[in-house]
Amino acid sequence: MWNMCKAGAVMKKYDICVFDLDGTLIDSLGDLAESCNEALRISGMPTHEIDRYRTFVGSGIKNLIKRSLLDKSDDEVLVQTVYDSFNAIYQRNCLVRTKTYSGINEMLLKLKECGVKLCVLSNKADEFSQMIADSLFEKGTFDLVWGKKSEFPIKPDPSALFAMLDKMTAKPDRCLYIGDSDVDCITARNAGVDFCGVEWGFRGKEELAAAGAKLIVRYPYEITRAVCADE
Numbered sequence: 001m002w003n004m005c006k007a008g009a010v011m012k013k014y015d016i017c018v019f020d021l022d023g024t025l026i027d028s029l030g031d032l033a034e035s036c037n038e039a040l041r042i043s044g045m046p047t048h049e050i051d052r053y054r055t056f057v058g059s060g061i062k063n064l065i066k067r068s069l070l071d072k073s074d075d076e077v078l079v080q081t082v083y084d085s086f087n088a089i090y091q092r093n094c095l096v097r098t099k100t101y102s103g104i105n106e107m108l109l110k111l112k113e114c115g116v117k118l119c120v121l122s123n124k125a126d127e128f129s130q131m132i133a134d135s136l137f138e139k140g141t142f143d144l145v146w147g148k149k150s151e152f153p154i155k156p157d158p159s160a161l162f163a164m165l166d167k168m169t170a171k172p173d174r175c176l177y178i179g180d181s182d183v184d185c186i187t188a189r190n191a192g193v194d195f196c197g198v199e200w201g202f203r204g205k206e207e208l209a210a211a212g213a214k215l216i217v218r219y220p221y222e223i224t225r226a227v228c229a230d231e
Contacts, residue, residue: 012114014194014227016170018161020179021122021129021147022057023201025104026136030097031090032057036068039085043078045069054202058181060123060154061086087125094128100136101200103220108141110221114228117168120145121161123154123183143168156183158191165191176227182211196223 022028030050037047048056048068056067065083066073073079111118120142122129129147144164152160165175177188180201185208188195197208197216208216217223 012116012228014116014176015174016117016119016165016168016176017111017223017227018119018121018164018175018177018193020177020181020184021120021124021132023180023203024178024184024198025120026098026100026132028094028098028132029053029057029202031094032064034096035090035093036064036082036086038089039065039082040068042085043082045072045078045082057202058123058183060148061090061125063154090128094132095135098132098136101220105137107220107224108137110224111227112141114224116227117143117170119143119164119168121155121164121177122147124148156186156190158187161187161191161193165193178223180208182207185211185213196226198223 019025022032033048033050033053036053040047056064062079062083065079065086069075069079069082108118118141120129120133124147126147126149130145133142133145144167146160146164148154149160152163161177165172172191172193175193176196177184177191177193178196178198179185179187180198181203185195185197189212195213195215197205197213199205199216199218205216215226217226
């Protein structure tokens, strides 16, 4: 049922939108790939084309490193060495190429005007999630930004999303979760919240559909239409 927005006569279907970060709000693939490749080179390991990283990212930095190491992923010492190198490199380079996708800022502004709370929930380390959000979005855009926190498992475990909704005093049936991968779709399903997949991200429409996404959008403004009745 549509609810009346307190800010005016605009109706809204959801009280809160929770966004994945990489591949959903921002195109960060180049910086992630180049940082990982530099870390691999330091350890004398083979590097990869940037597009290969589309299938490596999405499950946190440690899993990114393991996937990039291919058949060496069981070498715990090597994984930790490359992981430490990556963190140091990415700290310097996480904003070299990274930018918001076209239409994202306009979409977020429309949602705020509709009275919707906006949050970010990412598997990226919390430190980097905060740094990037602070740099690429105006202050006050988001009510809450969470990256990977030690007290919660990574997505698709729904624990962090449940905690975020609790902190925001939001009900699952009034939440729309937005992401670009099967991990995001499964996260939403595990949490019992509605899901919206975005085609422009790292994984694409086919993966989202295969994961069971019923709503998949091609452009950011379609998210506003799905949330605000007058759009």
